[in-house]
Amino acid sequence: DAGITQSPRHKVTETGTPVTLRCHQTENHRYMYWYRQDPGHGLRLIHYSYGVKDTDKGEVSDGYSVSRSKTEDFLLTLESATSSQTSVYFCAIAVGRSDNEQFFGPGTRLTVL
Amino acid sequence: DQQVKQNSPSLSVQEGRISILNCDYTNSMFDYFLWYKKYPAEGPTFLISISSIKDKNEDGRFTVFLNKSAKHLSLHIVPSQPGDSAVYFCAGPSQGGSEKLVFGKGTKLTVNP
Numbered sequence: 001d002a003g004i005t006q007s008p009r010h011k012v013t014e015t016g017t018p019v020t021l022r023c024h025q026t027e028n029h030r031y032m033y034w035y036r037q038d039p040g041h042g043l044r045l046i047h048y049s050y051g052v053k054d055t056d057k058g059e060v061s062d063g064y065s066v067s068r069s070k071t072e073d074f075l076l077t078l079e080s081a082t083s084s085q086t087s088v089y090f091c092a093i094a095v096g097r098s099d100n101e102q103f104f105g106p107g108t109r110l111t112v113l
Numbered sequence: 114d115q116q117v118k119q120n121s122p123s124l125s126v127q128e129g130r131i132s133i134l135n136c137d138y139t140n141s142m143f144d145y146f147l148w149y150k151k152y153p154a155e156g157p158t159f160l161i162s163i164s165s166i167k168d169k170n171e172d173g174r175f176t177v178f179l180n181k182s183a184k185h186l187s188l189h190i191v192p193s194q195p196g197d198s199a200v201y202f203c204a205g206p207s208q209g210g211s212e213k214l215v216f217g218k219g220t221k222l223t224v225n226p
Contacts, residue, residue, distance in 0.1 A: 004156075031212050042119075042202060042218035043157070050212065058213075090156050099212050100145060104156035 003027070004105035006091050012111045019078040021108050023091030025071075031094035032074040033102065034058075034066060036087040043090065049074055081112045116140055117205050119217035127225055132190040134220050136203035141184065143205040147214070148177060148188050151200045160201070161188070193224045 003026040013019050023032065033048040035058075045058030047066040055066050063085060067075045078085055091105040118137045126132045136146070144165045149157040163170040163177045163186065170177050176189045190197055200219045207213035 033213075040122075040218060043216040045207075045213065045215075048213060092156075094212055100206065101147060101159055101162065102214055103159070104149075106156050107154070 004091055004093060004103065006089075006105040006108050008108060009106065010109045012113065013081050014113050015082055016080050019081050019110065019112075021076045021089055021091075021110070023074045023076070023105060025074075025093050027093075028071050029093040029095060029099075030071075031099055032068065033092040033094075034064070034074065034076045035090045035092065036060065036085075037090060037107075038087050046076065046089075078110075081110075083112050086110060086112045116208065116215045117203055117217045119203060119220050121220050122218070123221045123223070125223045125225060126193050128195055129192045132188075132193045132197065132222055132224065134188040134190075134201050134203075134222065136186050136188075136217055138184050138186070138205055140205070140208060141181070145206065146177070146179065146186050147204045148175075149202045149204060149216075151202065151219070157202060190222075193222075195224045195226050198222055198224050 005024045007022045034046040035043045037043050044060045046064050047058055049055045049068040065077045089108045092102040095101050095103045116139050147162040148160040150160045151157040161172050161175050161177050163179050168179050179186045200221045202216045202219045204214040204216045207215045
């Protein structure tokens, strides 16, 4: 079974500070994703990765960067957090025969004051 | 532009009755769809999918119907149970590639005892 951990699970920070969220998978799935979930917006893709050091932007990538130096870890960085980035962040991996199903982590609740 | 639309933010039904959640899409090239269920403070979990070569897929109490001519799919839950109370998201492949999904905004289902 695919396993995903996200850390931290909760974080409160101040505007202007850098924040890094970590996603760790226990298997060697190629595709990894970062989403944010906000009321009235559903799940929106921030960035995704299709391999080590291979990443691409999603629909709401402004203000975020990502890195993937190992297959199992996908980091999301807010270089200078803003209040509009207060959200719940979910990491996901593509699973299934054609990588067309996604398995989600438990989420990180981030509050930017 | 929303590629996948869930026009009902919420739905309330009585226990034992049928719940019908709806989703419309814009891209006739979509070849599969997925439904996810999300409880508060948890990540979304995969519920059921359907390929465009089918018009129906059933899994226990959950059935998804696909009407390609209307670009519409629906999720039926029969009979509804209080434990089904959650937010339901429909998703389809992003225009950028099948390894990416685009999600609707979600419908919050409440099943009353």
